[in-house]
Amino acid sequence: MNHQSSQTTEDRFRCIWRVVATIPAGHVMSYGAVARRAGLVRASRLVSKALRAAPDELELPWHRVVRADGRIAFPAGSRLHRLQIRRLTAEGVRVEKGRVVPASRPDDPDLDKLLWGPRS
DNA sequence: AGGATGACAGTGT
């Protein structure tokens, strides 16, 4: 039991996992945006930890989470880096030089501006 | 207790 905060790290992880699970295929979200949507401000680094600690059974679409500038968080050339790009491209998301190309559409009524979609 | 680390972000140059 937690004496100090009403929300434990585990609870926050669950909130984060829930948000990530809602990212539609063909779209991506930044770590910061996920944190914000989970009700956690400035917890982008926590999001990365949450994804790292996520049970495989959840089968989270972790590949739809990228940096704020659209770049893949994993080191270029790493196995996960390649896997993420592979899965994104399979969903129609354009990736150039390890960076997601934002869909320049005038209206994104959906989530925030930090959410891109497939090439329109 | 204090410093280093990381699937980050914002700002400045």
Add this chain to the structure above:
DNA sequence: AACACTGCCATCC
């Protein structure tokens, strides 16, 4: 556009 620096948050020596 690429880097460097600083701020953030939890975890691990």
